[in-house]
Amino acid sequence: MNDVGPYASDEKGLFYALDLGGTNFRVLRVLLGGKESRVVKKEYEEVSIPPHLMTESSDALFDYIASALAKFVATEGEGLHASPGRQRELGFTFSFPVRQTSISSGTLIKWTKGFSIDETVGQDVVGELTKAMERVGLDMRVAALVNDTIGTLAGGRYNNPDVVAAVILGTGTNAAYVERAHAIPKWHGLLPKSGDMVINMEWGNFRSSHLPLTEYDHALDAESLNPGEQIFEKMISGMYLGEVVRRVLLKMAEEAAIFGDDIPPKLKIPFILRTPHMSAIHHDTSPDLKVVGTKLKDILEISNTSLKMRRVIVELCDIVATRGARLSAAGIVGILKKLGRDTVKDGEKQKSVVALDGGLYEHYTKFRTCMEGTLGELLGEEVFENIVIELSNDGSGIGAALLAASHSQYLENISMHLMIQEFMPENPLSYVIQGLY
16 A cells, blocks of 8 residues: 655656566666756666566575676666665566555565565665666665556556556556545554555456356466465466466367377477467468468477468467456456446546556457457446556656655655555455356
8 A cells, every 4th residue: 555645746856766576677877857857868678587587585686687697787877866865766577466565565475476486585676776786886876666557657657647546457457546545444653644555456367257268278377386375467477477378278179180190399388378479369360361370380380281270370369368367357447446436426527547558458359459448348337437558668667766756865865765565355256257257
């Protein structure tokens, strides 16, 4: 839960952000120009994490990240240098469940999204990063620890006061929203001056009897690194959609011999069919579905496919993507219901903006179109006219840099305070999903 107000907009200077939330991480350099100029300039670089580092050791992972950050810092150009005599400061977006102990510290509760390094669990992730930066000789202070959803919400609200929620639909998924503090039964501390708090839902871990789980979902979960956890995420996020399709294709190969008498060996490899591959197959508009044939050959070493077979595979991608998109929409409607923004009251036309970030939403067009169409279906035309889904590209990185600026050691007045806890309002989500399926 986070005190979100008042949001400052007079921060100035150069700040860094590190956005770690999946198989890639991003480092950013952001020049803030105060109330008038806001974000003057930003530069970023995206780095892939070698798969073995996701399960190896804490030192190996954080050393790799710190080294990439140090190389990025070394490329500071004209007008983008830290002020003389000032230590560089960083906003650290860490998009895994964390028990926040202060604005700049938090212990890892558990890994998700394919990461599994036991020794990091229970450790302060800021401490792990700080030690790694020291080992590579980088003098930088972590000023704020946030997750990508909170960062996206902060960045979105910085530019638009009508932003009421943020949703991540990428490798993983999560959501956060602005709530009136008095409406939070779990909050027993002093009420923030603004009267508002941010709820970090960690909705990827949502589960309910109303979720339309199939045998493929149960098998994927049972064989995952975190069985029984992140059930909602395993149905809708970019890490898992392609894997669901692969599992269905394998069943079709085993029971219906869709690819002939022999089961293609590559089809038995978990996660070999990634969601970007699935998206390319789903979006193939060529008359003979040439892209589908090429993907099957290049990824699964399946050649000589018939047009009928390729059409079946496109339809399968459509079914899996549609389910994920509709569930994502149900989650957003659950938030709007909780906030009382699922109706039009006395003809008022209050805009409700949802900041949305993540490669799944940004790049998977049919997923995005279906999700937005489902929002209209669930809310009705009159209400949906007042809902704005806003792509917040780099929102979490900008938000992290902004939060680092507002918690800089060189500021006399701190303008934002974060007290993050997990909160999972299950009933609104269950209710909407029950109505959807």
